[in-house]
């Protein structure tokens with residue numbers, strides 16, 4: 001099977017790494033990719049938001065499947081363009097991707113499907129904003145309606161900050177605050193059949209102890225030893241299957257990866273958000289644990305044959321990933337700094353720990369930073385404590401001037417609290 005993966009982050013590096021280990025994959029291409037992906041796939045230049053260009057590249061390469069990683073191309077209709085060219089695509093249509101592209105649309109689908117989520121108002125005027133903030137009280141939760149790379153949400157006790165963020169957006173969703181731990185649960189679906197993956201937890205704040213601004217994600221781990229054993233089944237029945245059924249009923253079936261961001265509140269599971277693609281950095285730990293070769297299940301989702309696909313097989317091992325971010329991330333990150341120590345990790349920590357690249361590029365013999373989140377250092381172990389130790393030992397070998405990372409990824413879960 002010949003594959004083309006679209007994207008350039010650590011999520012796409014994790015996807016490409018798994019695909020490169022799949023015996024059914026005979027050729028692996030990625031566009032635009034990064035310096036790490038170049039080690040497992042052939043890179044191509046393409047404007048990832050241009051559906052025609054992606055479809056033309058896939059046709060030229062003779063791809064049997066195109067996997068679209070990030071949300072922006074999906075919302076721009078890139079998966080549709082690939083399918084129109086007669087090539088199976090893993091990823092939802094432009095219309096179904098609105099589940100991520102518009103928080104107001106997601107709320108409407110959830111209401112129609114009876115999916116539990118925070119009560120909310122959609123506001124377009126300062127008066128509506130004031131009323132909604134007043135109705136819910138503090139802490140205020142204010143979400144830009146559109147795509148914002150994980151940075152469009154402000155959760156604050158400060159009314160002025162909440163109002164300022166709301167008024168800076170064209171359309172906002174203001175909602176009730178959800179307490180309790182967060183879980184990311186992904187499901188692969190062909191629009192009818194839904195196959196859940198293993199749950200993971202992401203660390204969204206920039207600093208230890210969940211302090212600092214929201215980011216795209218600073219680390220993740222899986223499994224969740226503290227979660228109820230029937231969590232996946234409950235989310236399947238109350239969230240994932242009803243949402244997929246509702247979108248099919250509307251004539252806009254969702255195929256690809258449905259990501260449920262959940263809060264486990266004192267009143268039960270609630271959806272915080274949906275995404276229309278694999279999460280980053282959760283994918284790094286989920287795929288580290290997946291034993292079933294990846295290409296076949298993605299192709300089955302793209303071709304509508306998931307019902308016939310054998311059950312997924314999972315490793316009992318735990319996985320932890322720690323993101324190394326550039327100086328000043330998540331504000332304007334500094335780029336162009338050389339990254340050292342990657343060879344040392346490869347020599348001393350493989351196969352239990354490895355480095356997935358996000359914002360990196362090659363400059364002559366050097367690999368330099370090229371984005372906010374630069375590396376996702378991933379490790380496995382028989383339990384979370386061992387996986388953490390390995391991940392942080394590898395992190396310590398890497399040198400990137402001005403970089404920062406959290407030191408508490410999976411710490412509480414590993415300690416059993």
Ligand code: AMP
Nearest residue numbers: 118141153175176177178204261272273
């Ligand atoms: P989102 O982009 O919707 O995932 O929001 C980013 C982060 O903001 C989430 O991971 C939560 O940590 C936080 N957040 C979003 N909505 C809520 C809510 N209703 N209550 C509490 N925290 C929230």
Ligand code: GLY
Nearest residue numbers: 202217279280281
């Ligand atoms: N880890 C959060 C996201 O992928 O949106």
